Amino acid sequence: MLDLTTKGQGGIGPYIGLCAVVSLFGIADATVKGGMIGDLSLMCPELIQSFMAGLAVAGALTSALRLITKAAFEKSNDRLRKGAMIFLVISTFIEFLCVMLYAYVFPKLPIVKCYRQKAASEGSQTVSADLAAAGIQYQSDMTNYDSKSQRLSKKDLLLQNIxxxxNLFLIYVLTLSIFPGFLYENTGQHGLGTWYALVLVAVYNFWDLVGRYMPLVKWLQTKNRKALTIVVLSRYLLVPAFYFTAKYGDKGWMIMLISILGLSTGHLTVCILTVAPKGYMGPEKNALGNLLVTFILGGALTGISLGWLWLVGKKDAF
Structure with a gap:
């Protein structure tokens, strides 16, 4: 709408408007992600895998749409704008459809009602409100005092799962400091030309999707907390690996590294989010899910902010 209103013209006004729209999308994404992971945590932590895999599918579809629109408008005038417009129309429709499904279909699913009733019986006030919105009146046998006295505070939950x-914070600091900014700015010139960065992004999204399905195989699940921490910290060896590969390596090595980054990001995220809520009451699982998402988003923000460090020492970077 902003592009159509301004007829594709630049300027400070449209730029500020674009920043405002992007900010709103960020707020919406954080709110929905926190709410969904909180809901799924109190229901059945294993369901988080399906949700996170769905996010990875969205990333893969995004890459596919970007490749298709680039190919379709490669030789046309104003190709970037046309491709972006088609992509945004399709993605907006899909997002609107998801919002409608979450608002009107998700609360009425029998499994959702069952787990929300269970959480309400454990003293969850927010779930009781959700049940009421779905037309279900439920009274918990626990008094408000009993439910609060028996469950852990957010501070206690955080300390027990620090x-x-x-780990989630560190995962996304590393990932978002490399993906996608580094891939577009620091991978050098190769035979694929302007397609190179798009191919790397597509490769990352594909392996991120694979990584989020890996915990479905029992012997690939990582539940040990020390092992998770060791793997998360070892991923930081990718920083010098990416640096030297971008400077001296070929595209094959870069594709291998971005595959490792995507695979490890997806796998570790799902492992942590599915393991952490186990053993807690419904309201505690809900709160813990929200807290963990906060650290994911904090890591993403920090990683994006640190991405400019890749430009240090690069000619004509600023």
């Missing part, structure tokens, strides 16, 4: 929270 390793999981920090």
């Amino acid at each position: 390793d999981h929270a920090v």
Whole structure:
């Protein structure tokens, strides 16, 4: 709408408007992600895998749409704008459809009602409100005082799971400092030309999707907290690997590294989010899910902010 209103013209006004729209999308994404992971945590933590895999599918579809629109408008005038417009129309429709499904279909699913009733019986006030919105009146046998006295506070939950929270933060600091900014700015010139960065992004999204399905195989699940921490920290060896590969390596090595980055990001995220809520009451699982998402988003913000460090020492970077 902003592009159509301004007829594709630049300027400070449209730029500020674009920043405002992007900010709104960010707020919406954080709110929905926190709410969904909180809901799924109190229901059945294993369901988080399906949700996170769905996010990875969205990333893969995004890459596919970008490749298709680039190919379709490669030789036309104003190709970038046309491709972006088609992509945004399709993605907006899909997002609107998802919002409608979550608002009107998700609360009425029998499994959702069952787990929300269970959480309400454990003293969850927010779930009771959700049940009421779905037309289900439910009274918990626990008094408000009993439910609060028996469950852990957010501070206690965070202290008990500080390793999981920090691990998620570190995962996304590394990932978002490399993907996608580094891939577009620091991978050099190769035979694929302007397609190179798009191919790397597509490769990342594909392996991120694969990584999020890996925990479905029992012997590939990582539940040990120390092992998770060791793997998360070892991923930081990718920083010098990416640096030297971008400077001296061929595209094959870069594709291998981006595959490892995507695979490890997806796999570790699902492992931590599915393991952390186990053993807690419904309201505690809900709160813990929200807290962990906060650390994911904090890590993403930090990683994006640190991405400019790749430009240090690069000619004509600023």
